Amino acid sequence: MPKRGNGETGRFSGWRAVAAACAACAVAALGAVAPAASAAELSIVFTSTMADIEPVEGEGGLANLATLLRTKRAEGNTLFLHGGASLTAGVLSTFDRGAHMIDLLNELQPDMMAVTKRDLGFGKDELTLRSYEARFPFVSATTIDRNTGKVMEGLEPSALLDTPVGKIGVVSAISPELTVQYIVPDIEVRPPATIAAEARALRAQGANYVVAILDNAPEAVDALRGEPAIDALLQLSATGKDVLEADKGKLFGVHVNVKGSAFVLRLDGDGKAPPALAGADIVPLAGLPPDPAMEKRVGVYLARLSELLDINIGTTATALDTRRAAVRTGENAFASLIADAMRGHFNTDVAFINGGNIRGNRQYEAGTVLTRRDIQRELPFRDTIIAVTLPGKALREALEVSAAGVDNQKGSFLHPSNMAVVYDLKQPAGSRVVSVTVGSKPLDPDVRYSVALPNYLAQGGDGYGMLKSPGAAPGSGGKLLWEIMAQHLTDRGTVSPRIDGRITER
Template structure:
């Protein structure tokens, strides 16, 4: 496997230079003379799940937008990342299918986000070698080398009809809290301002910065003179695209519903002028037949694997983001109960961020393996470990601290009842805790079923870290043998046939 340079700031090396030259030549060939000084920049992100969702656009709709813009003239396609995990198919191939599909769409680069490291550093490096476009992240540093992680570039410098366009991106500092990547250091996102200035020094007439869900860095980067467009990925809210004084600020929400289109005019020498900035709903575009066919091949494979009935829910279920990360949830409780039952432990925890379906199910819905894989896309195994009552209470404080920001660290318990007072400061929100109807004893040791991710201290749960748990896919630990979460859940449903999960008061607020 050939090595690719990760220290050449803003430059392609080897085949990248060839690809960039071919792209520019192709743009020049299709662009009429009148459009030689015009450029469209298309930006989107977050399409990990290729299954169609009503009211949302997908890759086939995006292909239509790109084909239209490329026919009109010079076009750059900047991808914001967050697409290699956590979709249903990525459970099987770690995002390889997405690289295959994106290669067809021909991005000029892809920003790396924390979600793209969901399967670990080595898998991301493998995906980067499969891609025909560079992966960009300036602040994802390998502790072993002190340089940007292998397979990534700190920035990209792209030739276009209006001059050289620089692109730099920063990953969220939450990476090292939410994912198990001990070899990775995340430098403060605001430090990419220096990379933007370096791109200017290399001849960039326009610089785009892509920020992975790091709102704390927005103010500093918006004021950076070297950055012309700052595009931030956000986990919630709505799309925003503002332009003023020639600058652009955008917030792209983590759903596969839209693309941003910026239009620039220039002579290839002086800084180009911004002539337009639009949010384009992808669902309003007809699907491209060729891409629809390509996606359909993968969907057919999924159907063969996943269209197997495993049970029925007699009660409605809600797995949307807010429902999973702010309070008690019937589906999350069902999962926690299945975990505890499988290991026969005193209690169990599942974190809301492990559940990703973002769906609503009506009472009477027949559930398939597809539903369970969509809801639980990470290949995380469940283990049983001993934990003290003191550690459990500390974990519940971490859980309550993230409610206001809808963090995935919110814990759903089994055989536990906890009362929170969310009006209190973070760290002092747990009012009372019972296990099996008895007050939590800080000095007692309890057997707990939980994902290996939490047992490694993921999501900030250092107090849950257990010796002997070395990887998210570990099959054993010092506690009991592990089993994949979706397998436990599927077996639980199969054994019962029909389930009726409800809110039962295991999490309440004062």
């Protein structure tokens, strides 16, 4: 198994109620806040970012989460809030656009799911379809359809959930990077801090406690932490570690979920006055036994994947590292292998692949036999690769955009083929490209070069407006990236990708 990098119980929203029993589980406690005397207690379970159903050594997954939920529901009143970021980037999502995840989440019975930029990875229409399949509401107050000026079809701006400790309001904001990183021309993203107004509206509707979920928008944290109408602010983050901080009855959390985790909040209240925060825990899911029923459900999907993907296609004679930092901050052997395969397939002058296309977050030892499953896991998006012609000036501008995202490990970082780039990252953004050569010649700003690149980049995605090319559009031809890679490996049998100096830093 590969290793990855770093009263009534149940639901109260009116969708359905569940009663279950389970042995007690151990959790890592933050340190409880002194509870107020109350007539009822409520547990709020929160998690996010669980797109891949495949088991990974040392990590917890949906079956472990099911055990936690069953335990908490057996103990008493429980809400399950899902932070989203789970419908794309998984191996199976490439085939069904996340439908399997909705099927599995329906079994876990969340009271709501926040919508993140990642959940729109397959576009607006696919997310709307998933919302119709779900037996729980999708929530986002800031994802606006430009055609109607209202929240996108299939989404709700907020949720108001009845519980024995009072009404719990939930609001969420999607990351503004959605419109930069994804091709969603019909979507407008309002500033995340505007959900403060939605939180106040929930208070006016009778909410006793308000939870705000923030999709990877740290710039809005300070303003929202200071908003009196928000009691708990939970931010999703792609880097760092899980954090919970309680102060004066308010809660702030950062959920990274690198190893599979959940937050458990405990509230005490009488259903009239605002409930008191009695404690907050970070639960490492890997420490819980898997729920047999959910493990069986997941196993059905894994068996389907095995039929499709457990086919050997090649061997890597060298070690490979596809962890997030490795593919978003510098030259990477696996990314170079992909770029070279793209250029070879289209016979272009150069090729670009952005690090955000690579999602496996794994390490492979030298001598590893690679399967279709490995390639599908690493390259889960259904974007096609096309060949376009672009001036050298545009290529240099693109490399400047690439360099600007290194500090934040943005997925826009470009890996080239048949090109050598020297950066000076100490220089200000826009002045970090020192030199560029194509083959053995300096990049000529006036010469037009043939370039193989993802259709997504050719539409200006990830901030690459200078790469926008006529004719580039969803479904406008080309070949799926993972198919190019699978054929490249099959044709060669054994590959030996290495760091060869195509990206260096002064």
